[in-house]
Amino acid sequence: MNELLTIGQLAERTGVQPGTLRIWEQRHDFPHAERLPSGHRRYPVDQVERVLEVVRARESGLSLAAAVERANRDSPVAPGAPSIFAGLRKRRPDLAPYPVPKRMLVPISHAMEDECSARGGGAILVGSFQRERFYRQAEPRWRAFARTAELTVALGDFERPRAPKGAPIEIPIDRSHPLSREWAIVCDGPGVSACLAGWERPGSPEDDAGRVFEMLWSVEPDVVREAARIGLDLAATQWPKLRELVPEWISQPAAADASAVERVTALTNRMLAYVSAAG
Numbered sequence: 001m002n003e004l005l006t007i008g009q010l011a012e013r014t015g016v017q018p019g020t021l022r023i024w025e026q027r028h029d030f031p032h033a034e035r036l037p038s039g040h041r042r043y044p045v046d047q048v049e050r051v052l053e054v055v056r057a058r059e060s061g062l063s064l065a066a067a068v069e070r071a072n073r074d075s076p077v078a079p080g081a082p083s084i085f086a087g088l089r090k091r092r093p094d095l096a097p098y099p100v101p102k103r104m105l106v107p108i109s110h111a112m113e114d115e116c117s118a119r120g121g122g123a124i125l126v127g128s129f130q131r132e133r134f135y136r137q138a139e140p141r142w143r144a145f146a147r148t149a150e151l152t153v154a155l156g157d158f159e160r161p162r163a164p165k166g167a168p169i170e171i172p173i174d175r176s177h178p179l180s181r182e183w184a185i186v187c188d189g190p191g192v193s194a195c196l197a198g199w200e201r202p203g204s205p206e207d208d209a210g211r212v213f214e215m216l217w218s219v220e221p222d223v224v225r226e227a228a229r230i231g232l233d234l235a236a237t238q239w240p241k242l243r244e245l246v247p248e249w250i251s252q253p254a255a256a257d258a259s260a261v262e263r264v265t266a267l268t269n270r271m272l273a274y275v276s277a278a279g
Contacts, residue, residue: 003044003045004034004042004043004044004045005042005043005044005045005047005048006041006042006043007021007022007041007043009043010031010043010047010048010051013048014048014051014052014055015055016051016055021051024054024064024068027064028064028065028068030050030054030068030071030072031043031047031050031051032044032047032050032081033047034082034237044237045240046236046237046240046243050071053067053070053071054067054068054071057070057071081230081233081234082177082178082179083128083177083178083179083181083182083184083197083199083230083234084126084128084179084182084184084186084195084197084227084230084231084234085097085182085184085197085198085199085214085216086178086199087226087227087230088195088197088216088223088226088227088230089216091226092223092226095216095218095223096216097199097214097215097216098214098215098216099201099212099213099214099215100198100212100213100214100215101210101211101212101213102211102212102213103278104275104278105183105198105213105215106278107271107274107275107277107278108196108215108217108271108274108275109183109185109196110141110274111267111270111271111273111274111275112185112187112194112196112217112267112270112271113138113141113142113145113185113187114270115192115194115266115267115270116145116185116187116192116194117144117145117148119191119192119263121148121149121189121190121191122148122149122150122189122190123149123150123187123188123189123190123192124149124150124151124152124153124186124187124188124189124228124232124247124250125142125145125146125149125151125152125153125168125185125186125187126152126153126155126184126185126186126227126228126231126232126235127142127152127153127154127155127168127184127185127186128155128156128173128179128182128183128184128185128197128231129154129155129156129183130156130157130180130181130182130183130200131156131157132156132157132158132159134156135154135156135158135170139167139168142154142167142168143166143167143168145168146166146167146168147166149189150189150247151169151245151246151247152167152168152169153168153169153171153231153232153235153242154168154169154170154171155171155173155179155231155234155235155238156170156171156172156173157172157173157174157175157180158170158171158172158173159172160172161238161239161241163241169235169239169242169245171235171238171239171242172238172239173234173238179234181199181200181202182197182198182199182200183196183197183198183200183213184196184197184198184227184231186224186227186228186231187224188221188224188225188227188228188250188254192263193219193220193221193224193225193254193263194217194218194219194224194263194267195217195218195219195223195224195227195228196215196216196217197215197216197217197227198213198214198215198216199213199214199215200212200213201213201214219263219264219267221254221255221256222253222254224254225250225253225254228250229250229251232246232250
């Protein structure tokens with residue numbers, strides 16, 4: 001697991017007082033903290049350099065708002081969020097989640113994966129699988145995706161990070177992490193834009209038949225770009241080497257897509273077909 005810092009440790013490494021850091025976070029959602037199960041904040045170690053970037057920008061004459069915006073823009077991935085689902089709900093409250101049983105979530109996920117595979121050469125693919133055993137069931141499909149994608153990342157309770165050649169990069173997520181309650185797929189790239197994020201309701205039974213997720217999905221390019229950046233940020237927090245592999249274009253705004261209606265129709269039809277076939 002990557003090192004996490006208290007606010008006092010972050011202050012010590014950057015020279016910025018804890019009170020000042022709290023004001024920055026309150027006013028500008030910066031620096032970006034993770035929440036422990038206890039509710040306490042902890043800061044990924046990469047926030048040290050981000051805070052120092054803001055300090056340097058302030059010394060050069062930039063306002064605090066402009067300095068924070070530059071630090072976020074220059075980062076190859078998005079500001080921190082506890083999970084993909086939580087990040088999208090916070091930043092896009094207009095996206096309405098719907099309860100979906102696990103038995104339906106699987107064929108919906110397969111439909112989205114296959115639609116992305118058909119259109120997504122050169123794309124970024126991020127998958128949150130909760131448990132390693134769920135990923136192993138899908139691994140042959142995701143290895144096939146990785147052959148044409150620019151970057152493919154799988155998150156789950158793996159024992160250690162792995163970057164096997166020609167296969168998805170495996171990023172470990174502790175079972176206490178908010179992402180461990182999440183099932184997500186994000187596909188962002190030239191000619192393709194789709195994401196799904198499902199948060200498992202507390203108290204769900206262990207057997208798949210009774211598990212229920214609050215699910216939201218979108219093909220809006222800006223929503224999908226945000227989901228991709230959140231997923232990559234979470235992955236890079238656990239394995240910082242990933243930042244060296246993230247393409248620069250993910251930090252840019254998503255381009256408008258004239259074929260959005262066509263893509264929605266194709267994806268919806270595939271989802272209906274897969275759910276119907278699954279009974």
